[in-house]
Amino acid sequence: MSGKFITVEGGEGAGKTTQLAFMREVLERAGCRVTSTREPGGTALGEEIRSLLLDHRHDGMALATETLLMFAARAEHLERVIRPALAAGRWVLCDRFTDATYAYQGGGRGLPPERIAILEDWVQGGLRPDLTLVFDVPVAVGLERAGRRGAADRFEREEKVFFERIRAVYLDRARRDPGRCRIVNADRPVEAVRTEVEAILAGWLERG
Numbered sequence: 197m198s199g200k201f202i203t204v205e206g207g208e209g210a211g212k213t214t215q216l217a218f219m220r221e222v223l224e225r226a227g228c229r230v231t232s233t234r235e236p237g238g239t240a241l242g243e244e245i246r247s248l249l250l251d252h253r254h255d256g257m258a259l260a261t262e263t264l265l266m267f268a269a270r271a272e273h274l275e276r277v278i279r280p281a282l283a284a285g286r287w288v289l290c291d292r293f294t295d296a297t298y299a300y301q302g303g304g305r306g307l308p309p310e311r312i313a314i315l316e317d318w319v320q321g322g323l324r325p326d327l328t329l330v331f332d333v334p335v336a337v338g339l340e341r342a343g344r345r346g347a348a349d350r351f352e353r354e355e356k357v358f359f360e361r362i363r364a365v366y367l368d369r370a371r372r373d374p375g376r377c378r379i380v381n382a383d384r385p386v387e388a389v390r391t392e393v394e395a396i397l398a399g400w401l402e403r404g
């Protein structure tokens with residue numbers, strides 16, 4: 197089977213990173229060669245852009261700047277990591293991708309989705325994820341989990357209502373695109389979430 201592009205999405209502390217490591221194991225057991233990566237980041241330049249984006253010294257960054265930096269990191273990531281891996285037949289597992297821009301910059305900050313769609317078409321051409329798992333958790337639960345990890349980054353310092361808007365956009369996008377997206381209830385113990393993730397991947401691999 198040729199490589200596929202799988203993304204994981206969700207609000208803060210939804211458990212994406214935890215489950216992504218498990219997804220890698222499941223795919224490798226099925227014989228897939230896997231590249232795991234993340235956004236913003238995934239390349240040397242992208243990780244530098246990530247540091248700028250998450251640094252609270254840049255609170256008040258213009259929304260256009262924030263959005264363009266997300267896509268600048270993404271352009272680099274696509275060029276140097278994602279497209280080469282897919283071309284080599286590898287599976288790409290990516291912790292956040294463009295749905296996050298629709299959710300955070302669109303839903304959270306109010307950027308019209310049409311603007312994001314222009315950048316998406318420009319930077320990605322026709323490339324879209326083959327499968328997206330949206331880990332859904334109540335905002336308070338996710339923030340509490342994320343808070344246990346240490347100092348809040350520039351996004352984690354936002355108000356609760358910002359994250360409620362993000363959650364709503366993720367759920368709306370997932371429901372409108374059921375061929376690509378699966379919503380996973382992440383407000384359960386890690387093991388229960390894993391079981392569902394494994395079942396989704398198994399069913400999806402079976403379909404080819």
Ligand code: T5A
Pocket residue numbers: 206207208209210211212213214215235236266291292293294295296297298300301341342344345351352382383384385386387389
């Ligand atoms: N961003 C990103 C944008 O605004 N626009 C964009 O286009 C993109 C790509 C960085 C930020 O950038 C923004 C969104 C983000 O604010 P990130 O590093 O992916 O992106 O940010 P986070 O969401 O902050 O990543 P987190 O690491 O917080 O969340 P995860 O990955 O969802 O959660 P995880 O797995 O690290 O787990 C967090 C904690 O919860 C525990 C874990 O052990 C860990 O301690 N946990 C659970 N506890 C109980 N039950 C479960 N089921 C649990 N699963 C995990």
